[in-house]
Amino acid sequence: MSSVPISRQAAQPPKPKWTPRSIALWIAVALVGALAWGVIAINRGEEISAAWLIFAALSSYAIGYRFYARFIQYKVLLTDDTRATPAERLNNGADFHPTDRRVLFGHHFAAIAGAGPLVGPVLAAQMGYLPGTIWIILGVIFAGAVQDMVVLFFSTRRNGRSLGQMAREEIGPVGGIAALVAVMAIMVILLAVLAMVVVNALADSPWGSFSLIMTIPIALFMGVYLRYLRPGKVMETSAIGVVLLLLAIVGGGWVAEHAVLREVFLFTPNELTFGLIVYGFVASVLPVWLLLAPRDYLSTFMKVGVVVLLAVSILVAMPKLQLPQFTEFAFNGQGPVFAGSLFPFVFITIACGALSGFHALISSGTTPKLIEKEGQVRMIGYGSMLTESFVAIMALIAACIIDPGVYFSMNMPATALGDSVESAAQAVSQLGFSIDAATLQHTADLIEEDSILARTGGAPTFALGAAYIFSEVFGGDAMMAFWYHFAVMFEALFILTTVDAGTRVGRFMLQDTLGNVYKPMRDPSWKPGAWFCSAVIVAAWGYFLWAGVNDPLGGINQLFPLFGIANQLLAAVALAVCTTLLIKSGRAKYAWVTLVPLAWDAVVTLTASYQKVFSADPKIGFFAQRQQFSDALANGETSVGAIQGEEAMRQVVVNTTVDGVLSALFALLIVIILVDSVRVWIKALRAPDGTLPLTEAPYEESKIWAPSGLVPTRAEKEFSERLAAVGAEGARGTDGEAGGGSPEAKKE
Amino acid sequence: MRARPEFGANLARGLREAWQIARGVVGARAYEIYLEHHAREHPGEEPMTERVFWRHHTDKGDTDPGARCC
Numbered sequence: 001m002s003s004v005p006i007s008r009q010a011a012q013p014p015k016p017k018w019t020p021r022s023i024a025l026w027i028a029v030a031l032v033g034a035l036a037w038g039v040i041a042i043n044r045g046e047e048i049s050a051a052w053l054i055f056a057a058l059s060s061y062a063i064g065y066r067f068y069a070r071f072i073q074y075k076v077l078l079t080d081d082t083r084a085t086p087a088e089r090l091n092n093g094a095d096f097h098p099t100d101r102r103v104l105f106g107h108h109f110a111a112i113a114g115a116g117p118l119v120g121p122v123l124a125a126q127m128g129y130l131p132g133t134i135w136i137i138l139g140v141i142f143a144g145a146v147q148d149m150v151v152l153f154f155s156t157r158r159n160g161r162s163l164g165q166m167a168r169e170e171i172g173p174v175g176g177i178a179a180l181v182a183v184m185a186i187m188v189i190l191l192a193v194l195a196m197v198v199v200n201a202l203a204d205s206p207w208g209s210f211s212l213i214m215t216i217p218i219a220l221f222m223g224v225y226l227r228y229l230r231p232g233k234v235m236e237t238s239a240i241g242v243v244l245l246l247l248a249i250v251g252g253g254w255v256a257e258h259a260v261l262r263e264v265f266l267f268t269p270n271e272l273t274f275g276l277i278v279y280g281f282v283a284s285v286l287p288v289w290l291l292l293a294p295r296d297y298l299s300t301f302m303k304v305g306v307v308v309l310l311a312v313s314i315l316v317a318m319p320k321l322q323l324p325q326f327t328e329f330a331f332n333g334q335g336p337v338f339a340g341s342l343f344p345f346v347f348i349t350i351a352c353g354a355l356s357g358f359h360a361l362i363s364s365g366t367t368p369k370l371i372e373k374e375g376q377v378r379m380i381g382y383g384s385m386l387t388e389s390f391v392a393i394m395a396l397i398a399a400c401i402i403d404p405g406v407y408f409s410m411n412m413p414a415t416a417l418g419d420s421v422e423s424a425a426q427a428v429s430q431l432g433f434s435i436d437a438a439t440l441q442h443t444a445d446l447i448e449e450d451s452i453l454a455r456t457g458g459a460p461t462f463a464l465g466a467a468y469i470f471s472e473v474f475g476g477d478a479m480m481a482f483w484y485h486f487a488v489m490f491e492a493l494f495i496l497t498t499v500d501a502g503t504r505v506g507r508f509m510l511q512d513t514l515g516n517v518y519k520p521m522r523d524p525s526w527k528p529g530a531w532f533c534s535a536v537i538v539a540a541w542g543y544f545l546w547a548g549v550n551d552p553l554g555g556i557n558q559l560f561p562l563f564g565i566a567n568q569l570l571a572a573v574a575l576a577v578c579t580t581l582l583i584k585s586g587r588a589k590y591a592w593v594t595l596v597p598l599a600w601d602a603v604v605t606l607t608a609s610y611q612k613v614f615s616a617d618p619k620i621g622f623f624a625q626r627q628q629f630s631d632a633l634a635n636g637e638t639s640v641g642a643i644q645g646e647e648a649m650r651q652v653v654v655n656t657t658v659d660g661v662l663s664a665l666f667a668l669l670i671v672i673i674l675v676d677s678v679r680v681w682i683k684a685l686r687a688p689d690g691t692l693p694l695t696e697a698p699y700e701e702s703k704i705w706a707p708s709g710l711v712p713t714r715a716e717k718e719f720s721e722r723l724a725a726v727g728a729e730g731a732r733g734t735d736g737e738a739g740g741g742s743p744e745a746k747k748e
Numbered sequence: 749m750r751a752r753p754e755f756g757a758n759l760a761r762g763l764r765e766a767w768q769i770a771r772g773v774v775g776a777r778a779y780e781i782y783l784e785h786h787a788r789e790h791p792g793e794e795p796m797t798e799r800v801f802w803r804h805h806t807d808k809g810d811t812d813p814g815a816r817c818c
Binding site for chain 1: 778785811
């Protein structure tokens with residue numbers, strides 16, 4: 001325990017030198033941003049180019065990074081590059097070791113970005129492109145990236161403590177338990193929702209199912225290859241894996257044409273559900289080297305590759321946005337994709353990409369143990385999150401360049417569309433987005449699928465949009481089917497990795513908790529315990545997956561808001577911990593930096609939970625919906641709206657009860673955390689300066705040096721050359737073990 | 749203006765650096781990092797062979813899943 005007065009730790013912020021050139025540059029960035037925002041906001045009715053969204057995003061990110069994040073770094077956090085980070089002090093050559101900032105940036109980005117930012121924006125597109133764009137860009141600048149950066153900083157000061165530990169130590173046991181419950185809950189709902197995305201994308205699609213199933217033998221092969229044939233040759237193995245993956249996609253096209261194989265790989269939603277549950281269990285108890293490790297390598301490769309490919313393709317293809325700025329669903333709350341109006345539901349639906357509580361687990365786990373310099377929290381924490389936000393913008397673009405009629409046909413629940421392209425075209429046209437049956441069939445033919453109707457969950461829509469963009473640049477219409485299945489596979493690949501890894505994370509948490517009652521449970525290598533806990537976690541998400549897939553009202557429609565609320569609940573925990581730490585460490589005057597996003601997050605999440613629990617509109621409120629269906633059952637009716645049959649109605653009653661109780665539970669947790677934090681804030685504000693204990697690791701002087709930003713500044717370059725001349729440590733700030741001791745640094 | 753040969757050398761160095769960064773991101777440098785650490789902290793002792801190291805390195809995942817996001 002120590003509490004060093006802030007003044008002594010304060011680093012000397014480098015004084016920005018305003019040259020006429022840099023002033024001109026920033027004025028230009030601001031002008032481009034203003035122009036782009038003007039075009040996307042003021043435009044009336046005409047189709048605009050997606051490039052404007054890209055320009056608005058990039059210039060806003062640049063300004064946010066250069067001015068706001070810099071302010072947070074030097075005025076609020078007071079990062080101190082003379083202070084040794086845990087990576088330097090506790091260096092063990094494994095989980096603690098100073099890592100080159102560019103490597104860590106890639107690492108951190110690959111850990112935070114998954115399927116999430118690709119799904120939320122697609123669903124939110126039902127309200128038009130503007131609400132999503134504004135929230136993704138402003139949300140990340142003022143909330144999401146701030147959260148990631150501040151959590152990363154505080155965890156770095158605490159030897160890489162986890163969010164849960166910080167909540168317990170800084171707020172108290174109640175906050176700590178609430179954080180633990182939040183993490184567990186979000187994990188279960190997240191896995192169920194993501195698995196449902198896969199089910200909806202692959203059901204009745206032999207092509208998609210074949211290529212995804214092939215990823216399993218490919219990963220097994222890579223695992224064996226890395227273990228026995230070429231240990232450590234990660235790049236080589238991943239390259240082989242990617243080639244095999246592309247062959248699997250090409251092979252899928254052949255399978256889909258083949259009379260017999262076609263039937264073999266044609267699965268119903270329930271078959272896929274069962275398959276995923278079995279896969280989740282088996283994968284999570286197999287040794288890591290066999291399946292998870294190679295899958296991770298493959299996912300990282302694909303993730304970075306596709307993000308770059310998509311960005312380049314959008315800039316080359318410059319597609320036009322077909323969806324309007326706003327649809328009426330933004331205001332009337334009657335959207336068919338998910339119910340509820342713009343406020344609060346856009347902010348719940350788009351979590352990853354704007355503000356995602358889940359990131360706090362990464363920012364307080366692996367990354368703080370690897371960071372070389374405190375000053376790099378801006379580049380790694382804030383910068384990675386900006387990149388994820390950019391991925392979300394690209395996903396939004398992919399959804400908005402599709403014909404709105406096609407978009408709604410893909411994203412409405414099957415019960416609302418009927419079972420033919422004619423009935424679907426009619427249902428969608430009634431919403432005000434005219435579309436004819438022939439166009440729907442033509443789109444399905446183009447991607448060589450039997451049907452595109454009710455392919456909810458975001459992945460197929462994103463894949464279709466991405467396929468339009470890719471095929472514009474590479475291959476034209478002939479390549480549409482390939483690119484569609486490429487994008488589907490790319491998302492499903494991450495999701496399967498997340499299902500495996502997430503089940504493991506949940507299992508370890510459960511084992512740790514049960515270990516308090518029964519000691520052997522805590523030992524992760526004790527097989528019965530591991531198997532039992534894995535089974536419990538799989539059963540938990542498997543239940544929600546099964547219930548969602550069979551939900552007559554559409555599982556995504558019902559479960560996605562719950563996932564968003566859970567994710568924002570975790571963000572509330574993270575921001576509450578940050579605010580508490582700012583106040584406790586005597587920075588109360590800057591506490592608004594995390595307090596404002598916290599307040600916003602709390603308002604959004606509580607309003608959403610309130611509506612989900614208490615709304616009298618059965619489309620929004622779970623309990624109102626429950627009432628509607630149970631009344632109908634009591635009156636002996638056999639249908640409500642498009643829902644036919646008593647069994648379906650009973651299913652709705654059960655699902656709405658579970659979902660409603662969960663919404664209420666999440667709201668309760670947020671209130672508990674807020675009340676508990678406010679208690680600590682008041683105590684801290686009343687205490688004389690510096691008397692409240694902080695859990696910061698004591699100051700130790702750093703012996704290494706490294707630049708802070710992506711590209712070293714001129715001053716940093718000169719400094720590094722001077723260091724090199726005297727042969728000091730860390731002169732080059734290169735990869736891996738930063739420090740002159742590395743043979744690599746000496747070689748060059 | 750710089751002379752051509754220097755440009756080529758710079759380009760080669762840049763590419764080498766980019767390659768090392770990419771290897772770092774996917775985690776392919778773990779053994780090198782271990783060797784550097786071992787040489788510094790335990791000079792004179794025999795380090796693990798590449799094969800044994802990777803086995804240990806990967807198997808750590810069985811007891812520590814790490815964190816991953818959506």
